[in-house]
Amino acid sequence: MTPPKPRMAELRSRAEAASAHLPGLILSAERLAAMVAPGAHGLRRAGPGEDFWQYRPAAQGDSARAIDWRRSARSDAQFVRDREAQTAQAVAIWVSGGQGMDFAGGPGRPTKAARARLLALALAMVLLRGGEKVGLLGQPARAGRVQGDRIAEALVTAAPVAGDDDQPDADALRPNQRLVLIGDFLERPDWLPPLLARASAMGVRGAMMQLLDPDEEAFPYAGAVVFRSLSGRLSHDSRDAQGLRAAYLQRLAERRDWLSAQAAGAGWHFGHHATDHAPAVALEWLYQVLGG
Template sequence: MLRMRVLGTSERQPARPVLTASLDLAARLPRLILEARRVSASVHGIHGRRRAGPGETFWQYRPLVTGEAASRIDWRRSARDGHLFVREREWEASHAIWLWIDRSASMGFASSLALASKVDRALIAGFALAETLVEGGERVGHLGLTRALASRRIVETLAQAILVDAKGTEADLPPDAPLPRLADAIIITDGLSPAASLAKRIATMASSGARGHVLLIADPIEETFPFTGQAELFDLEDGLSLRVGDAGSWGEEYRQRLEAHRDAIKEACRKVGWTLTLHRTDRPASEGVLRIASLIAASRGPGR
């Protein structure tokens, strides 16, 4: 991740990287969880797959249909009304939905145009999706951190696991392992690791036939590069810096490279049947959450 600093005309010495000041994650988590719940409530009902089928959880009683086996009749319920009823159970698929939320150094960036840092927006989106999906009957887990759970405390479970995962702040790519065949993945990242590396991870994760969705988090300044004058770029993860001269002239080349980088990620997703959604941090978090939840609901299809 490269951060821009515009230099004053009298400045001659190389400047040291200055990270965006932010509170400790533990202090921010309560606010992020509350915001995630607000976002989840705003998209409630878009996703749901509770339907009849094999499983352990009672769903509903319904009248017996002609031709159904007598073994399906719930005789106790039928005796109450003098009609034959079948006890239906929820459909419980063997798959789960796996989140991976990028918390590497580049995700800490927030410009003056953004509503939140990229990492805060990623956590809000991940928590909101987890709650929405669990409410819809799914099991959700975080790759490498938790089991897939259908718990009403899924947000707290994910938050606690992330809080104690110090190594997660160093990884800018999801785990390099195939997902179970019936699984879905939601990768939330700024996508600023090398495109070829991210493409390789996506291919590996999808190699079993698993479906997936990439939610690309971007700061508006990263998109537009609205700088002029002498400037210096800082790599927040490797500690490198680069003076680019006139930022206005260099900006067009930057935007072209960013477009090519995004195209490579988009192509990696297309090859394995995954989706790519771009979400900017100057937009409401609900937009990205609604988009991913809708894509997952659509991928289920009727009766699945």
């Protein structure tokens, strides 16, 4: 049976509620982005650019102007100072829309979804200021300041997913782009190995970030606790929550080891971040590994 479509008033109410958060998200992301110095990423080969790449022996065809005479004076050969080729790259960002991302373990803490949106938008702003083309996965990657506003609006107006978890659309991958995946990865993502295999075949490289609430990191529960997923699909009634802690922490460590191994096998990077830690650290890491 096909579920009924949301009413127009319902859609308008959702859009208005989302729009109310838009200015705050943009301002917070701009402040966070200002902590990272933007710049075009190098291609790890000689070519047009500003950064030093390597010295190489002068060859036939190199002009006298290309010779680095200071370096050459230290030996009997002549050397040319190569710069590293730089170019704008297309970057796609995916933020999990699963209902599990709406969890916050305590008052005053941001939800995982709110932190993920902040990191995604701040990263987009840094990349855009460096001349990169950026977009959410499945949407056009464009350059320019206006694109940051488009990404911000898309982040806050994205339709919620019915389940606790979701997955990126592998059909949205484009050859040779960079891809960033941000989610909690608490449900085993069996979709990840085939996605990474497809990405590798297309020359897509990128980074995955597991984003958790401090309570999901430390499991500080004791006594009788009912654990229920935000979608209501999963529930577990425990009489001794503290007795579950060791097993939970072991499974979390195993999940991270698995995610790290999947990323490394595809030439990707894996990192994790808790919402009680400074977002600037996570942003700096994401920006740096995209250039690797």
